Amino acid sequence: MNPARLCQAIAACAIPIVSLSGSISTASAQQPTVIEEIVVTGSLIRRDSFDSASPLTVVGQADIANNATPNLGEVLVNQTFNYGSDFQTNTFAARPQIGTTTAANLRGLGAAATLNLIDGRRAGGNLNNSLPQIAIERIEILKDGASAIYGTDAVAGVVNLITRQDYRGAEFSVFQQQDKGGDLREQQYEFIAGAETENGHITMAMGYKTRSTLEHLDRPRFTREGFQTSGTGNPGVWLVPTRDEDGNLTGQSARLRDPGCGAATAQSPGGGDIGQKGNFLSGDPRNAIEFALGLPPGAAGPQTCSLHFGEFWNYVNPNDQLSGWVNFRHQLTDNLSNEIDFQANRLKTDSRGTPQNPGGRIEEFPTVLGDHPGNPFRALNADGEPLYAMDDGSGNPARDDSGNVILSAAPTDPSSGVPFNEDVNVVELRALGKLGLLPGANQPRNLNPDGSNTGNATFDSTTYRLVNSLRYTVPDSTWEVGLTGILSNTRTVLEAKNSSQSALVAGLRGELSVAPESDPTGAEGLRFWNPFSTQALNCENRVCEHTGTPDFANEVAVLDAIDIQTNNVTDTLFWSANLLATGDIMEMPAGTLQGAFGVEYRRTRIDEDIDDARNRCDWHEGGCGFDWRADQDIYSGYFELAVPVIDRLDLTLAGRYEDYGGGIGSSFDPKVSFLWQPMDMLSVRGSWSSAFIAPSLTQQFESENCGLETMEDELTADFSGSFRVACVRGNPDLSPESADVYNIGASIRLLDGDLTLGVDYAVYDFEDRISQETGNNVLRANFNDFLAAGNDPDSQADIDAWIATMEPRIFRDPTGVVSRVLVNRVNAQEMKHKAWDFFGRYNLSLNGWGDFNFTLNATYIDQFSFDLGTGDPQDRGDGAGKQNEQVAEIPPLPKWRVNGTVNYFLGNHAATLRVRWIDSFELQFNSAGLQTLHGLRGGSDSVSSITYVDANYRYTFDRLLGDRSTTLEIGANNIFNEFPDPFFNLGGIETFVHDVRGRMAYLRLSQEL
Incomplete structure (x- = not known):
């Protein structure tokens, strides 16, 4: 079989497949849900109930609304068994968080271990912007291994968005929320419409949402008490030759900060308060230790010039998101139906960061000669007296054959020669800092007015996804045959900042060619780049001050040549063809043996176009980057059997063979599960499966x-x-990750079904975890x-x-x-995760006084052991109850998470109260030095538990506008505005766990049309 031709034929003929996950049909938008024969997530076989041998959590439409967020990923974050999803921004933390592409991370085993589906079909890694929220009927979350059913990635479980395919009518919804101080605002506008056609149904939805920025300085307490000090500043630190009392070179060099470091703190709008903008514009002469402990410069280490970067960061990045969805179903004949599903979405997000990042190829920098016009290192003898050199006849210091300056006969006598500066070499320096904000200095034109530059999460991403499916019902039988084609394409344009290495080197030598607006021809000659404080200050004999007229200000054209903004374009193309047959096989003494059999072909291709600057190896931070393309073909065959063993005991057997070819090879993954219902009130379930995660194309082939x-x-x-x-x-x-997944659970219904209690125990035993070294x-x-x-x-x-x-x-x-x-990506890790899930639900009717619904969900992590395989004691242990910042693949894991909800209904009134409790956890920084400083500052060894309380009230007006209903809802999340205590680490808060936004009050209006 030629897979490419098969896919082309499918696309050309518009042949669709059967949906792997049926939907709950609704007679109208207002009528209650009626359960018909459906496919439950985790199975391919159509059944007449939600009973599942695997643990399944269903988040209904009302539950989604009660989370009160335009961010669908945040709904997943709030599930007690989900750990480590990024819903806020902390791009420079040990585990970077963008906060706009929130993905499920079931059990904290990594986003790649959770398979995302839409109506049972593969949907890619990010569900956050895949559909308008108004188009989602429910979310089914399978908390069990499912590689035997769906293939790679379904190790920790599956998240399946079920759409409102049967919706009839039209509805418009407006949602707005903001934090207590008005620093952060979010809006969401959505529309859905659906109608019957002559032989089918069409539904469409659109959504737009926008979010503003929450900067670090909007939460100044966390900025002041967190870590936000970089020892690589601008001005920087230099190696300066030392001289004896007579002015002769000693052959040694001293590490000295730029003499202007800290000289303009009094002229800085924020002074020395890092909780205000414009602080320490000329740098801070203290290092991170000295700043953290309130020590004077030089008390705890060599000279440095620090930059406080907190004012340039965001806790929440702004974004705009637009999404659309159309579902069309048509009954071609009595036995043949067609379904077309189309989605399109676009996400644009901005970010802020420092003017330029630290770290770079400074080892390639030339010696900066004393005749550089900005050099502030006046030559002094050991007694601090200025020195003078012989005049070379042009007013410049004379030099010997070795390039050393020749002292005058009386080197401390001003009349004996010409003044000169030392030749110096850079030790620590970032290309751009805060000096450009001082009056008289300049900044690159690309920088924001507050001096910030592009951050690490500025991108524009567009996705199109087309699903075309055909389902044929075999006459006079229970068998259905489906063929599906999926085509999906995502283009992401990532904007990145950096410094031009060639411009930096040329500028230090005075050989930088620019074309300033004042002289487009560049005829004025070559330019110097001034890396010293004299770009904003006046310095004499290594003493500097701010007068507003700097010694040698950088031209804007020079700074523009250094500050480069680039776009990296990544195209990801996915297509698949899937053939599936399901139906009854035979009657057995205890019931009907049912089966599902299928084959699938998938192809993924990534094409990354790296920017020209990196192609030329012109990035100061990082160096080179080269375009790359890779693709992968996957062939699969799979089956599932539902076997009624005895009355009330069902056994499910499933298996999937996948062939990746090449170095990955093939894998067969079986799954065995059972559901035993010894009595109507009791269900016992259990499962075992093997599962795997194939290395992604990026993990295998990405350029540096x-x-x-x-x-x-x-x-x-x-x-x-x-x-x-x-x-x-x-x-x-790299080899695939593999795991054995076990689950055992039970649920019981009491009080005529009004009370349901349940428990599940899950074990994930991983080998060959793909790990990226730190x-x-x-x-x-x-x-x-x-x-x-x-x-x-x-x-x-x-x-x-x-x-x-x-x-x-x-x-x-x-x-x-x-x-x-x-650093490398390696197959190094072993992990074992054990957890308990508890749930309960109680319905209480007060007749004419209304109805209550109580729910409780809790997760307890019993074990999360790991071994990176390095032999280092720090690379193995148990992450349960710890922050785990030193292991990139393990998120913070509070041992307990508990959610309790009370819903009240009375006629057109409804109210919800939700309590979310998160256990304490032990701090475990990536940097032992920072953790030591945290303790010396009086910080605790752990973060205390916290309780968030959410509440809302809604009322439905039956005929406010004509004969259509109107629903008005008001509420707030974290109504008591709770925050954890800050700690001395990046951002000052663990944003994977805690919410830095505080109280978020909201208003929602929904109008039927």
Whole structure:
């Protein structure tokens, strides 16, 4: 079979498939739901009830609305068994969070371990913007391995969005919410319409939502008490030659901060308060330790010039999202039906960040000569007296054959020669900082008025998805045969900032060619780039001040040449063909044996167009990046059998064979599950399955991609927790992750069905977890190798020799400080996760006084053990009840999460009260140095438990506008405006767990049309 031709034929003939997940049909938009024969998530066989041998959570339309959020991903975040989904922004944390592409992360096993479906069909990784929320009937969440049914990725479970395909009528909805202080606002506008056609049904929906920005300084308490200090600032730190009392070079150099560092703090609008904008515009002479503990400069380490970056970050990134959906079903004949499902969505999001990031190829920088017009390092003798050099005849200092300045006969006598500055080498420097905000200085035109630049999450993503399905019912039988074709395409344009390495080097030499607006021809000659404080200050004899007329301001054209904005374009194409037959096989003594049999072909292709600057290796931070393309073909065969063993005991057997070819190979994954109902009130269920996750194309073939991490280096005793660059590339030798998944559970119905109680116990046993090393993993392994080779950590000679010859994956500046680390993706991890889920529901009717519905859901994590396979004790342990920041693949895991909800209904009135309790957890920073500082500042070893309370009230007007109903709802999430205590880490709050927004009050209006 030629798969490409098969897919082309399917698309050309518009042949669709049977839906893998049936829907709940509704007679009208107002009538109650009637359950017919359906397909429940986790099975391919149509049944007449929701009874499932696997643990299934159903989030209905009302439950979705009660979450009161335009962000569908936040509905998943609020499920007690979901851990580590990003719904806020913390792009430079150890586990970066964008907050606009929230994906399910069932059990905290990673977004890649949860398969996303729409009406039972593969939907890609991000459901957050896939459909207008008004188009969703319910969300079915399977908390069990399902690779035997759906294939790769369905390890932790499945999230299946069921749409309102049978909706009749029209409805418009408006939702608006904002936080207590009005800093953050969100709006959502949605419309749905559906109608019967001559031989079918059509439904369409559209949605638009927009969100404003919540900056770090909108929550100044977390900024002030969190970590937001970088030792790589602008102005920077330099290696400056030292001289003796006579002015002669000693042959040694001193690490000195730019003399203008901190000189303009008094002129900064925010002064020295990092909770205000425009703080420390000329840098802070204290390092992170000194700032955190209130120590003077130099008390805890060598000289530095820090930049406080908190004012440039967001907690919530702004975005605009537009989505549309159309579903058309047509009965072609009595036995043949056709369904076309089309979705389109676009997400545009912006982000903020520092003017330029730290970390870069400073080892390639030239020596900055003393004749650089901005050089503030006046040559001084050991007594601090200014020195003078022989005049070379043109007013410049004369130099010998080695390039050293020749002192005058009386080097401290001003009349004996000309003044000169030292030749210096950079130690720490970011290309752009806050100096450009000072009066008299300049900024690149691309920067925002507050000095911020593009962050790490500015992108524009557009997705189109077409599903075309055909279902044939075999006459005089229970068998149905379906053929489905899916075509999906996503284009993402990621905007990124960086500095041009070639412009930086040329600018330091005075060889930068620019075409300023004042001289488009560039005839004025070559330019210098001034990296020193003299771009904004006046310096004399290494003493600087701000006068408003700097010594040598950078031209805007120079800064524009350095600050580059690039677009990376990624196209992801997915198509599949699936043939499925389901029906009754035979009668058995205890009932009917049912089966489902199918074959599937899938193809995924990724084409990434890296920006021209990285193609030319012109990125200062990260270096090179090259275009790449990869594709993958997958062939599958699968089955499912529903076997009635005895009365009230059903056994389900399923299996799936998938062939990936190449280095991945093939896999067969079986699943065995049972449902035993010994009496009407009691159900017992259990399952075992093997499951797998194939490495993604990005994990296998991506070209080098670099980002920032906080790192510490035991070899050089660098425990500052400063940002360094970590670069990773694809590994084509990765093997699939594999897991054995077990579940056992029971539920009981009491009080004539008004009370339901249940419990499930789940075990996930992983092998070959695909793990991306952190920079700290590499640095710790390097130090352990250093010790294992018999070296002395107190011997500088041993350290220097090791750095010179034994570190192929570690790059350092001239003083030995780490600047960049190459990290790998490897099959290294073993993990075992054990958890308990508890649920209860009670319906209480007070007759004429209304009806109550009480629900309780809770999850307890019993174990989340891991072993990265490195042999390092820090790379193994149990993550339950801990923050787990040092292991990228494990999110924060509070042991307990509990949600309790009370719903009240009386006629047209309805109200909801929900309580969400999150257990305490032990802090475990990626940086041991930062955690030590947190303790020295009086911080606790753990984050206390927290309780969020949500409430709403809604009233339905039957005939407010004509004969159509109108529903008005008001409410708030976190009505008591609860916040956790800050801690001394990035952002000051664990945004995977806690909500930095505070109270969010909302208003919703829904109008039938």
